[in-house]
Amino acid sequence: MQQTLLEAVHDALELEMARDTRIVVFGEDVGKKGGVFLATHGLQERFGNTRVFNTPLAESSIVGCAIGMALGGLIPVAEIQFADFIHPAFNQIVSEAARMRYRSNGTFGVPMVIRTPYGGGVHGGLHHSQSIEVFYAHVPGLKVVVPRDSYTAKGLLASAIRDPDPVIFLEPKKIYRAKDPFIYKEVCKDAYTLPLGNAEVIQEGADVTVIAYGAMLFECWKATQTLAKEISIEIIDLQTLRPLDATTVLQSVQKTGRALVVHEDNMFCGYGAEIAAEISEDPDTFTSLAAPIVRLAAPEVPAAPYSKALEEAFMPNAEKIVRAIKELAYWK
Amino acid sequence: MSEKDADLLTRLERIFRISLGARRLDERLWVLVRAGKGPFIISGQGHEVPQGIITSFLQPTDWLVPYYRSTCAVLTKGMTPTDVMLHFFARAGDPSSGGRQMPSHFGDAEKRIVSGSSVIATQLLHAVGIAHARTLLGAQEIVVVFFGDGATSEGDFHEALNWAGIHKLPVVFVCENNGYAISVTQREQMAIRNIANRARGYGIYGVSLDGTDVEGIAHEAQKACKRAREGEGPTLIEVRVPRLAAHSSDDDQRKYRSDHELSKEALRDPLAALERFLRVRGIVNDATEAALEQEIASGLLAAEQEAEQSPTPDPATIGENVYLKEGSDAANAS
Incomplete structure (x- = not known):
């Protein structure tokens, strides 16, 4: 079936959650509303409000608690509503998530994903359009992933969720719902992965x-x-x-x-x-x-x-x- | 609710032994810094007893999220003076970080002591996340997190209490209020005297205690841990303690605190209060204390020698553990 990038993100989340009960999804408005872009539409209904839940409007706590959840044995997939609003969590991402494995000499790890829509071309102005990738690509200990279409979105997000280290997953929101064949790709309905670290x-x-x-x-x-x-x-x-x-x-x-x-x-x-x-x-x-x-x-x-x-x-x-x-x- | 008197005395005697050991260890680290054997130490002098009492209510499967003054807390949770010395000397065998972190940045995955950073208050959110995860996974575990009064100015403190309150998580927040964030006084940090009052704003229970009130601390710690274990939610415990040494070995607190203030501070040392408490009850006397001092001194000497003689990290390992090696175990306790 052909899918939009957004639908592929949604399906990757749903399939991974069905596969592994340790996966939890949370962020602002991800619950009943299903996210402002609907990436988590219906997930709370299917998996319940302990595995899919709304958080306070406080990005540092979204990431800081995700780090704790990862330390405590869950696989958190946190959503930051717009990449523009991730900055309050910079400290938790860079000083904490990225360094945990290194500073503990490999005895603690932070398997988590931070998903966030990013980029311009959507009439979002200065605070709904930013490209934030290099802030995090600079940091050893993090992985930074960006899909180009529905096919890569689904496979790369599944890999990000299965990765043992923190991954920043940047979703190009300008093409979330694009129906051009370059983006609106044929996507297998089952789960699959595409390797991280490959151009x-x-x-x-x-x-x-x-x-x-x-x-x-x-x-x-x-x-x-x-x-x-x-x-x-x-x-x-x-x-x-x-x-x-x-x-x-x-x-x-x-x-x-x-x-x-x-x-x-x-x-x-x-x-x-x-x-x-x-x-x-x-x-x-x-x-x-x-x-x-x-x-x-x-x-x-x-x-x-x-x-x-x-x-x-x-x-x-x-x-x-x-x-x-x-x-x-x-x-x- | 309260422990039987005999149990309380047994607990406090154990904490006295650990706290006195932590004090002597701390004093020795200052000497080693002055002797040029290491560049840096953060001191916990004055903070030991409340840390020890509160941590003593944790089970081995419970989680301790320390900060850089938590020497006595980590000793109570099972780390040894040798572990602390290996960390101080930044040796390969340092269980906290393999020589990667500055001294006083404790961690031990096996003992469920979570690795901390130098950044203030970030660990409160980790404690909340761990409690959230363990509760969702059905484990009957609690989390105790320690921090100073300065940490309560950070946004992460407020965000952590808020999240823990919303989900009624099994977290005991312990603020060791020594009145100073390095040189910044509490009056310059906040408009309130009683930090525990902040709990109310997040719908959680808060209590403020004096660090010399060893019975009160034991009572409130037991209550807070019980509430956490029984799903009744988090607690904020504020313990007012003296900071007997400077903020760190790079600080000279005589620059911003008067002689008068410092001599008054020494009179409210919780360790001295605990000693008096046990002496009055005949648990500690001159003979037992002399024997304990001797035992601590010989243990410390052995720990120091072992740590100092153990190998430094191999420079070839500098690039290890940035990411998990493929095929190895994720290593998170769950």
């Missing part, structure tokens, strides 16, 4: 490598359709931002000699900087470069502005990606 070449090509994650892949794919007759483009979905599968990126860039990284986070210290560094530091890849690495990102403003005109100026899109690919392909 995927989603389109093979010879001239340029485009590296992205989340909602930007759809834009990248549209751009390559526009340029299909002109430039042969390889697209890589990173899928997991920590740990990074650098090998897949390096192999591709060695082949094409040209690399474009696209993200809707701003550029400075963004994830593209890490990709550029990985490419530059690897002698075989560096020497195979035929052009400087290009990053396409949001401008250096605090977050996505609300006005449609301003938001469009903020977001990378297929049109901007086409221009960046052309510039890169014809650089000499």
Whole structure:
């Protein structure tokens, strides 16, 4: 059956909860309402209000209690309603969850997932549009995962829930309900997993490598359709931002000699900087470069502005990606 | 409700032994810091007896969530002076962290002592989450979490009491109020005198006690643990204690506390109060105390020597335990 990304998230939660009674789901409005995006729709009815429950409007306690629950033998899957509101929990995530295994020399672990919708293009303004991935991708001890479509959402979320370490699972909300075939994929109704830590070449090509994650892949794919007759483009979905599968990126860039990284986070210290560094530091890849690495990102403003005109100026899109690919392909 | 007198005396005698041991251990660590054998120590002097009494009501399957002044609590829950010394010397065999954490950051998975950080009040939410999990899993276990008065200014304190109140979780929150967050006085931290009053705002029971009231502490701790065990919800116990030493070995409290205040502080040492309590009842006398001091001193010396001579962590292990190795056990008690 074909599913939206949101339906796939919902089904992954439901199937995992049915498989393992230690899994609990909680957050603001996840109970009877089923979440503001309906990702947990019907779960409380099916699994009861001890396994699916509303929490106080207090993000630090959502994550802090999740850490305790994980220490106490449950597998918590906490929802932060919007990634923009995760910041009060930064301390619990970074100082506590990420360090627990290391600081206890491996005697305590925190198997938990924090799911949160993130990203712009939804008229959400500065506080409902943020890209927060690099705050957490920077931190050893955490895993950071971003799906691009319904198929990867379901498999990656199942893997995140079964992972023994804390995973930040970022859901690109702009494409939650998208019905384009690139996102609205055929999804097996049974549970399945996709490995964390693997990037995927989603389109093979010879001239340029485009590296992205989340909602930007759809834009990248549209751009390559526009340029299909002109430039042969390889697209890589990173899928997991920590740990990074650098090998897949390096192999591709060695082949094409040209690399474009696209993200809707701003550029400075963004994830593209890490990709550029990985490419530059690897002698075989560096020497195979035929052009400087290009990053396409949001401008250096605090977050996505609300006005449609301003938001469009903020977001990378297929049109901007086409221009960046052309510039890169014809650089000499 | 209360213990029989004989049981109470047995308990308090045991806590006196552990508390005196904790005091001598703490004093020895200061000496070792001054001798350059380690860079840092956080002191629990003045806090030992309430910690010991309250922790003594925990079963081995119950959970202790300590903070950095919890030396006596972790000793009462089963850690040894050798464990504390291995931690101080940051040796490979340090059960708290394998030499990864600063001294006084205790943890021991087997003894259900949860690893803590230096960040204030984060552990309260962990205690609440553990209690939530154990209750859902049907275990009859309780959680005791310790923290200072400064921690009650943090949002996590309020969020923890709120969550525990909503779900009536089996948590005993213990605030060791020594009147200071490093150098910041209670008056500068809050507009109230009695921290236990904060419990009411979260629909939970709160009680404020003096650290020298050893019978009162035992009575309230027993009551709080019983309430937790019987599903009647959390309790906030505030114990007012002196901070006899500076905040840490990097602090000099004479800079912000007068000689007069410090000499008055020494008069309300719960350890001295417990000793008087046991002497009056004939449980402790000069002879028993001399023998106990000797036993503690020789035990400490052995612990120190063993720890100091044990190997430091292998630098090659620096990258281990960031993530669980594939195929190994998740290692969480459940």
